[in-house]
Amino acid sequence: MRKAVVLLSGGLDSATTLAMACDKGFACYALSIDYGQRHQSELAAARKVGQSMGIKMHRTISIDLSALGGSALTDRSIAVPTGGTTTGIPVTYVPARNTVMLSLALAWAEVLGSHDIFIGVNAIDYSGYPDCRPDYIEAFEKMSNLATKTAREGNKLMLHAPLLNLSKKEIISLGKELGVDYALTVSCYQADESGSACGLCDACRIRRAGFLAADISDPTRYRVG
């Protein structure tokens, strides 16, 4: 069985991505990053999601991105917007987050002898984030193939972003078919310890609209609405 490192945040997108990697027959090694995010219940969700899909191993690496500041997700002095999604790059954007997380996935892949990394980025619903676009994913893959011992030895590393061009509706429908238990996932930027969601932040709004559009009942416990 080919090994794959799958970035697993505990949210809806990464849970679906993990299900897709399992479905393709990969032996999955899930990697979660504790980057100082407000919503720590996301990490608890990641563990449950991983267990529910029979992954080979789950590791969580801590790295304090809040020391660098600059995002509402790590800096408590910046409020999470709850007034609805807007255009442009939102304050919930964490500087270079995907680059940092993919770098760690790359490190683990090299240690494991894996040549496949999965990430659940999505260019459609989060088009405000620069590191969720196809040209970025392509450039990271290219860099990876020059960065490691494994790649220098001729093994091509593949960076899979299977949700890149799917709508939230399509992601949820696909995940349902693959048996993802979305009740285990947490999307909210300010989820409480039990995993209940605010119902007002961008992540909640996008999630809720996705379930509605997919005509699938949303198992999330929202505090508002």
Add this chain to the structure above:
Amino acid sequence: MRKAVVLLSGGLDSATTLAMACDKGFACYALSIDYGQRHQSELAAARKVGQSMGIKMHRTISIDLSALGGSALTDRSIAVPTGGTTTGIPVTYVPARNTVMLSLALAWAEVLGSHDIFIGVNAIDYSGYPDCRPDYIEAFEKMSNLATKTAREGNKLMLHAPLLNLSKKEIISLGKELGVDYALTVSCYQADESGSACGLCDACRIRRAGFLAADISDPTRYRVG
């Protein structure tokens, strides 16, 4: 003054790189990464080196790469070789280390509004490390320019690797001219708490040979030789 983020390990190469960035007139923000390396005295050295050059700010980010294993520098079950440098990729190679460190530098640069990152990689003396080569540096810069909000807004990010094609002899001579106090730096992979060096690992051998070739007295306290 243009701001630059400079990766500062506390070793000879990064100290010289910092001196070069200061000399070019950048306001320097030094970033050290505690990645679980054996040689923690390297981090103490980084603080002293930064202070000696009047940098604007120094941050150390902790990230436990030893959780992923795979390198003699982070995994205590793998011995640091002391028998002399050999060809091929050495066991002291830390998987994706430069990629992880550069990602964090990128994140901080974005928060600071800096468009310049300096790293002291060197393709000649460490040709065994895949992530110390010109094509890797170029690919990382290209990826960076697709990864961030700053870059998407049209600011070109530049990744400077001024030591890339210099020999250790040239690096030391250049640093001396710029006033680097090499007594503050630590290169040894198994330096003790006081910063004294084993004299036998690859880093010690390369450092010692560099000072000899440059005909400059080596201020390092070696335990052997």
